[in-house]
Amino acid sequence: MSIVEVQELRKQYDPPKGVLAVDGVSFDIAQGEIFSLLGPNGAGKSTTISMLSCLLHPSGGDALVDGHSVVTDSQAVKEAIGVVPQDIALYPDMSARENLVFWGKMYGLAGGELQTRVDEVLELITLVDRQKDRLEKFSGGMKRRVNIGVALLHKPRVLYLDEPTVGIDPQSRRSILDGILALRDQGMTILYTTHYMAEAQELSDRIGIVDHGAMIAVGTNDELVKIVGEEAHVDLRVDHYLDGMVERWAQVLGVTKAMIDEDHAVLLVQDANEVLPRLFEAAAAAGSRITEVNVTEPNLEMVFLHLTGRALRE
């Protein structure tokens, strides 16, 4: 049963000529599922989350969260959701506990229930020992944990996490990802946005790939990878003439796509073992020499490349 149903959601800023940030996006999220919106910066992920959080009024379409419309019943939606924004939206000159107590009150908690939930969340984010320290003294990872903890205070039925691992060290990232998986195991429904393919692959039950405000593919990781079939992803570096080489490699038998990504070439190939010698030959014939080769099995990065013709990080 779906707890989130998004139907043709649309957002245009300053219509009729303004930017169309979200263009008719539809998807649904089942109870207890982690659903990731994967796409590059500016794809419309945060705008979608903002509409689902009732911060932005949709220009068209609607979404039901826990059965309530984001357009007509925003207060009921807000009771059902917890939102972890991309930025650390906390008060740095207040302690971790003071922040949690304040936000708990904003979620309508009070008295003993509030204190109990604050204690539980401090335990969950493993900051019991540092609860009285002001946030300004915390590391980026610790602040991120408090940022997430705030959204859990009122036990939301759906948790939105908008790129919660941006700008933190690998250890903190690992801790946050493990925490998210633990929340899923406890039955929480999670909507997660990221532009990190690895995070989406690791966390998600299902993934929606967005680009230029549109949903270009939805499915499980395996279902999405099948879009590119058995194609392998080959990164190549040459000593010179990169531009000319990409055009020649695109003509090589077994190469389905070839493009430049910054200082190297990215190719999708049918069978890497068969195609690689031909690529070396073509380079030699053009007077270039291949200096580096990386072959990657099919993944979401390739799916995005396949569907948009661009790398995910662009």
Place this chain on the structure above:
Amino acid sequence: MKRVWTLAGKDLLETRRDRLSLLFTLVMPLVFTAFFGLLFGGGSDRLPLAVWSGDTGPAATQLLGALERSDVVAVHRMTKADAEKAVDDGRQAAALEVPAGFSGDLAAGKPVTLTVVGVSGSTGVQAVQTEVSSLAGRQAVLERAAQAAAAAAGKPIGQPQTSVANLTAAALAMARPLAQQSLAHPVATLRVVQAGAAAGQVPTGFDLSSPGMLINFIMFSLLTAGIALIQERQNFTLLRLMTTQVHRWELIAGKVAGMFILTFVQQIILIAAGQFLFGVDYLRDPAALLLMMIATSLVASTLGLLLASLLKSEQALIATVVITSMAVSALSGAWFPLEITGPAFRFVGHLLPTAWILDGLRGIILRGFGVADVMPALVVALAWSAGLFVLAVWRFRLTD
């Protein structure tokens, strides 16, 4: 409403932890109150007495000379209109009118009347009355004595010339009954005329500086509150608040309540310091004072909300608050009484609510203003606050 108080409480907690705001809200105003209080003179022992004279005769001149040498009053000569206004504004303890023909009537032995304008029964006016009565009585006796002397010296020529001793004796013989008559029936009588609500209190330097600095630094405290709001917009906490069950009106009300409480507490502390440290009598009418404090905090909090809504950066807010508070303070008479300025300046100043509030506060301190007297200031402040609030709500943004 719980959320409104929680939001306000959070803002106050953050302000309390900010040392810079403590400096601007409490330390600086007290330092400046002391500085300007001492600059304005810190009070005089002599009662300020406005005097206008319609007579330039010898008796009037001598009476004014005696008043100027008095240890009780300090004479300020001015026109009748200015004298009455000065008493009305509480800048003079009383005013004295020396009528035209005073010297002639006195010389002719006719009864004369000096008019003292002030509040009958007030301490200041009583002291002025006593001093004027004493000096005028002495002047009358002198006048009679002089007449007697002149009469004695002016005996017709041809009569046997007598010695100086004889002349003196003759003069004294004529003067004594006249002087006795003067003392029994004073030639100069006093008439006390009611003057508005004037209480005849002598303003000290602190009476002028304390309310002025109060208004000045209430404006400065907008820095703290405004910066906090801009920072909340920049670090997305305002936006995040709107993902909770908080309504937009609760958010705005919480911000205004925070600024209101901050400036109100600031006023309590500064007024207490004025009352007990600088001897400024704020508590003459506590109800009127409370109304003026509410008016001040309303204007300050709505202005703070508007500035923080309009401006995007802390730098822009700091520059705007400094310029605004300086301009508003100067125009409102926070640094110097508007009474010493020209009519155009006074008119412009009274376009601002702070000038009205300062009138109210100084009226309470110097003239014993009550609730009815501060009502105009309250109405002006409420009107301004309503306008500022509507503008602020219209321009209120969650993000830049």
